[in-house]
Amino acid sequence: MTKPSVDSAKATFDIWYDARNKHLPSSKQDSLWTIVSGLREKVIIQRIKFVESYPDAYISLYLFKKDVIKGYHPISPERLNIIYNKLSNNLKETDLGKSVNKYIQKQLSLTVGHILPNFSFSTDKGQHFEVPLSFKNKKLILLCFWSKGCAPCIRKIPTLKILNEKYESKGLRLISISTDLTADIWLNSLNKYQMPWLQTCDLPAYVQGDKIQNILDVTSFPQYFLIDGTGKLVYQNTELNDDEDLSMLQKLLENQLL
Incomplete structure (x- = not known):
């Protein structure tokens, strides 16, 4: 499902990295980075679709943490919480499920309206x-x-x-x-x-x-x-x-x- 986008993002990232090292014009670097970001966002959307389609599968919880939460494209804590709540209760009760929930709750505490840590x-x-x-x-x-x-x-x-x-x-x-x-x-x-x-x-x-x-x-x-x-x-x-x-x-x- 995601391999074509992942491969394209990696290839474009390599071109961007080479352009940066060669100090090519920033406009060219920015154009390449926009493509990389778009492809990475597409991968995340596909991952989320998979997670929501298979809420009982442990691989969904694993991918949710690895590629959605820790991925390159930031997802709002509110959105993460919505996705997490679609997972089965059995998954939420696993050690991984509890650690993911703990992380999301921390993220929610760092949103607008909350007091940040000193x-x-x-x-x-x-x-x-x-x-x-x-x-x-x-x-x-x-x-x-x-x-x-x-x-x-x-x-x-x-x-x-x-x-x-x-x-x-x-x-x-x-x-x-x-x-x-x-x-x-x-x-x-x-x-x-x-x-x-x-x-x-x-x-x-x-x-x-x-x-x-x-x-x-x-x-x-x-x-x-x-x-x-x-x-x-x-x-x-x-x-x-x-x-x-x-x-x-x-x-x-x-x-x-x-």
């Missing part, structure tokens, strides 16, 4: 902060997850610069959280892109305890979490399916800060 970090300049405790004087805090190798993340940096310039004095605090694998890669990127707001990297030298990426279960990039001074989530770009220009975020900031 975390702390150090910046590239040696400053230490706790979220949200250190920012009680701010109306809103925007957490920006990114990495050097994420083309969509890099494309949005100009938009973030505009938001920071326009709303910082109105009560917005931006915090970029890099998921680069080494501090050198991250610091070189900071020098290149010059982002004049708080910067940290999800590495032990800058984050104590569990990674922030794990705390908020960030699996795709870029991701943006907008919280208020109490830590309540008021916006999340993938949950709300915001567009490339972050139009929903921009409208929300305009309504709340101007």
